[in-house]
Amino acid sequence: MNTHITVIGGGLAGLTAAIAAAETGVPVKLFEAHQTLGGRGRATPPPHVAHEGAHVFYADGPHYTWLKKRGFVAGLGWPGPTDAAKVGFRIDGRIRRLPSVGMLRAQSRKWLQAPVDVDFHTWATERWGELAATQVANAISVVTYDADTGRLSAAFVWDLFQRALGITVPGVRWVRGGWQQVVDRMIARADELGVVVETGARVDTLPTGGPVIVATELDSARRLLGDESLRGTGGFAALLDIGVRKDRRDRFVVFDLDEAGFSECYTAQDDTIAPAGESLFQLQMPVRDGESRDSAHQRLELFADAVLPDWRSRTTFQRTATAKNRTGALDLPGTTWRDRPAVDRGDGVYLAGDMVAAPGMRGEISINSALAAAASAVTDARRASGARTAVPDGEASGR
Known part of the structure; x- marks a missing residue:
C-alpha cells in the first residue's frame, strides 16, 4: 500500500489502535513524545512495581475480549x-x-x-x-x-x-506484573506486526498523506487539532x-x-x-x-x-x-458517553483515549475508542489505495 496510518501517542489507546490497524495489513507509524511507550500503563521498575493508579481489568466488555484473544491479559x-x-x-x-x-x-x-x-x-x-x-x-x-x-x-x-x-x-x-506486563506484550505485538515506532518524537503539526489517529490526552489533542471543544470532566x-x-x-x-x-x-x-x-x-x-x-x-x-x-x-x-484527569471521562447530569468528543473528527482524523465518545470506564474507553478509530482509519487508508477494505477485529462503536 502507498498509504499508511499515523498514530500519535503510545499509551494504551495508541498501542491498541496501532495493533488493530496493523493486523489488517495496513502500514502503521506510531509517534510517542516520551522515550518509552505505555503512557499511564507504565510502572516503576522492580523490586516494587507500582502503577499510576489502580491496575485491574473488568472482564465484561469488548475491550477485554480483544485483549484476551491476543494473550495480552494472560497469567x-x-x-x-x-x-x-x-x-x-x-x-x-x-x-x-x-x-x-x-x-x-x-x-x-x-x-x-x-x-x-x-x-x-x-x-x-x-x-x-x-x-x-x-x-x-x-x-x-x-x-x-x-x-x-x-x-x-x-x-x-x-x-x-x-x-x-x-x-x-x-x-x-x-x-501478574500489572499493566506494565500488558503494555510489554502489546509493544512486542506491535513490533511483530511491523509497526514503525518513533519515541522521543513530539508531534506539533498534524501529519498529512493518510489517516491520523490522535491517541493523546485530551489537552494535547486540543492543542494539536486547534479544537477548543475537546474538553472533558475527570477526577x-x-x-x-x-x-x-x-x-x-x-x-x-x-x-x-x-x-x-x-x-x-x-x-x-x-x-x-x-x-x-x-x-x-x-x-x-x-x-x-x-x-x-x-x-x-x-x-x-x-x-x-x-x-x-x-x-x-x-x-x-x-x-x-x-x-x-487520568481516570477516564466522568459524565455530568444530562450527558452520556455519546456526548463526549467524537472519535471521528472528519477529514481522516480520529480521536482515541479515555475521555472520548466510546463506552466503558477508565482504560476501557481508551481501548474501545482506539478500536473504533482503527476500523475507520483502515477503511480510509484502503479506499485511498484502492485496496479491499478489512475491518479490525473487535471494533467497538464509538462514532
Missing part, C-alpha cells in the same frame, strides 16, 4: 481465600467488615434504572436517604477519583456501582504507594465510605511485584474542590493509619503522586 493472579476475606469499609472512622445497611439495600437493587438527567446524590437520596447516597458515591470513587461523585449523572454512577460493587460477582481480573486524587513488611492485620481492600478513599493490596494476588515478605499497597484519596494537594495527602496518610497499623515503622518503599 492472571488471584487473592487467596484469607486475603479475599479481608475486605473492609471505613464508617465513622472505624474499619468494619460490612458496609452500612443503606449501602446493602442499594446493592440489592440491581434492577433499578437510574436517570441520565438527574445527579446521583439526588436520585439515591430519594430512595435510601442522604447518608446512604453519600456512602454509595464515596464507595465508587475508587473508579471516578472524584471527591463529589454524587454530582455526576445518576445513570453513570449507578452503572459503575453495579459493575464494581453490585450483587453480581464483579468481573475483576488482575494480570483528581492523591495517591500513595507503600511497600511494607507483611502483617496479618493488613486488609486486602478497604472502601472509605467516610471520605471516598480506597486501599488495595496488590501483592495479595501477585507476589512478583514486591520482595519476599513484603506487601505492596496503593491508596487513593480524592482531592476536594479548593483543597490543596498537601491537605489531600495528609488525609490520605490518616486513612493509611486506619487501614495499615504501624505502617510507618514497617515501610520499605513509598511513593506519593497526584492523578488529575
Whole structure:
C-alpha cells in the first residue's frame, strides 16, 4: 500500500489502535513524545512495581475480549481465600467488615434504572436517604477519583456501582506484573506486526498523506487539532504507594465510605511485584474542590493509619503522586458517553483515549475508542489505495 496510518501517542489507546490497524495489513507509524511507550500503563521498575493508579481489568466488555484473544491479559493472579476475606469499609472512622445497611439495600437493587438527567446524590437520596447516597458515591470513587461523585449523572454512577460493587460477582481480573506486563506484550505485538515506532518524537503539526489517529490526552489533542471543544470532566486524587513488611492485620481492600478513599493490596494476588515478605499497597484519596494537594495527602496518610497499623515503622518503599484527569471521562447530569468528543473528527482524523465518545470506564474507553478509530482509519487508508477494505477485529462503536 502507498498509504499508511499515523498514530500519535503510545499509551494504551495508541498501542491498541496501532495493533488493530496493523493486523489488517495496513502500514502503521506510531509517534510517542516520551522515550518509552505505555503512557499511564507504565510502572516503576522492580523490586516494587507500582502503577499510576489502580491496575485491574473488568472482564465484561469488548475491550477485554480483544485483549484476551491476543494473550495480552494472560497469567492472571488471584487473592487467596484469607486475603479475599479481608475486605473492609471505613464508617465513622472505624474499619468494619460490612458496609452500612443503606449501602446493602442499594446493592440489592440491581434492577433499578437510574436517570441520565438527574445527579446521583439526588436520585439515591430519594430512595435510601442522604447518608446512604453519600456512602454509595464515596464507595465508587475508587473508579471516578472524584471527591463529589454524587454530582455526576445518576445513570453513570449507578452503572459503575453495579459493575464494581453490585450483587453480581464483579468481573475483576488482575494480570501478574500489572499493566506494565500488558503494555510489554502489546509493544512486542506491535513490533511483530511491523509497526514503525518513533519515541522521543513530539508531534506539533498534524501529519498529512493518510489517516491520523490522535491517541493523546485530551489537552494535547486540543492543542494539536486547534479544537477548543475537546474538553472533558475527570477526577483528581492523591495517591500513595507503600511497600511494607507483611502483617496479618493488613486488609486486602478497604472502601472509605467516610471520605471516598480506597486501599488495595496488590501483592495479595501477585507476589512478583514486591520482595519476599513484603506487601505492596496503593491508596487513593480524592482531592476536594479548593483543597490543596498537601491537605489531600495528609488525609490520605490518616486513612493509611486506619487501614495499615504501624505502617510507618514497617515501610520499605513509598511513593506519593497526584492523578488529575487520568481516570477516564466522568459524565455530568444530562450527558452520556455519546456526548463526549467524537472519535471521528472528519477529514481522516480520529480521536482515541479515555475521555472520548466510546463506552466503558477508565482504560476501557481508551481501548474501545482506539478500536473504533482503527476500523475507520483502515477503511480510509484502503479506499485511498484502492485496496479491499478489512475491518479490525473487535471494533467497538464509538462514532
